[in-house]
Amino acid sequence: MHAINAWRGGGAPCAKDLAALRLALARIEARRDGGSQMASREHFSLGAPEVDAVLGGGLNRACLHEVLAPRGADWSAAAGFGLALALRAASGRPVLWARQDFLESETGRLNGVGLVEFGVDPAALSLVRGRDAEAVLRAGVDAARCKSLGVALIEIFGAPRALDLTATLRLARSAESSGVTLFLLRICVGEMTRAPPSAAVSRWRARAQNSQALLANAPGAPRFSVTLLRHRGGAADRSWRLEWQRDRGFFCETAETRHAALSGSFPALPADGALALPSGQRRAG
Template identity: 50%
Template sequence: MTVHRDTLAALKGTLARLERGAMPSASPHVSLGPPGLDALLGGGLARAALHEIFAASPAHGPSATGFALGLALRAAPSAPVVWIRQRMLDQEFGRPYGHGIAALGLDPGRLVLVRARDAEAVLKATHDAVRCGAVGVVLAEIWGMPRALDLTASRRLSLAAAASGVTLVATRTAGVPAPSAAQSRWQVRALVSEAGEGGLPGLPAFLVTLLRHRAGIPQRDWPMEWDREHRRFRERAALPRRLDALPGDGAAAPQAPALPLRRAG
């Protein structure tokens, strides 16, 4: 009987944590919040695994980062979070803002932020961080399509996550999906937030697409919001149909007359 390498690595990681006196997580999955999505994923995202998040376009990079931070909060409500970020992202979107991170619900005091000069440095720091069992989540952000991030590199990261029990979230901006050992792959684009009561700013909103899952789950879209108060995602109700524009006086716009049918040929 052949044992899959990922399964063997996960078993070794569990034994190592037990030897250090640490108990494994009560659940092997990370609940995202929406019941339908969690049920489709078999309970949520797998812990101790690699998950990829792709921005739909470079303009949606900050939204992909926000979604990844939400996943980190769901996976590690109190454990340290290591955020490794390629400097190119700082040049494009600016550096992470502490007050904004706190507004999402993540205490900056338990965040370790690493700025790496290029993708190779991000991968090296990520591999070192994900091997530390004391870390709750490692968030790695990479720009573009670097050669160093190939199938072999993703396998090394996936095996390291399985051995340590650390959940790894890799966010990609200005890149396209390629073969990897990731447990799941997602695409994120920004949605317009709905204003709160009294015109207050609404909740961060995302259109999240499951592109690939190793369990063979079909592709599907979810419009979601991040509930900062309860630190969870919730499904956002989509409009049932396109709304027609109304003229300034509030009267319904007249319908254009139907053209008569004519036999062709």
């Protein structure tokens, strides 16, 4: 995993930090290959038939999508769901992840072994760390202008002033111009009953879901409880429980979704984290 420690010294980037980020993006540009034609396709599917049908075949590339984590405990679910979407959208092209520095102490560092277990090639992932939301957003705009990137993940804590409609419009326009797909991960935003204006084409809320244990009680595949809050195609307020199939590289609906035909929002987990798990299941993520 390429690590770029960008803009750590203060609110404004220094020339050395900007040069480091631009050098990393130039290296990605130099590795450009024939994958650009695949990545330029208009849509990418999630792989789960019911979800793709609601989305009209899938989500748009070359635009901005949002994934929300209401609480800190939901970070792993939002990050995992966003990363899985990124892998679907990237089609094997490089991915850049920009995140705020202090999130490493709040949520933990990205782990190379964990990324591999999730299906990520660490060599294809570049990491940018910024001191504040402004720095991370600047990195996101730079990444969105790099035509050889497949995807950029932009991770922001809370609802800082810098993340307004103008900022999301800048990201969306850069994505449309370059063909890079952007995923804005917003951590600890609360329930956001009245979400702020955004240029994002889709907005999702993600929470952790119990996985199905494997033999010898080994951890099962990651599962997510996701709600589609907004979609420019018209669908909204639909919920699913999805499982990420690492070896196949796509989502599938869990038995609970298929059998119960769930819709609407799922209830939040108890604040103390206590939950009676069914026999043979364990918490994932």
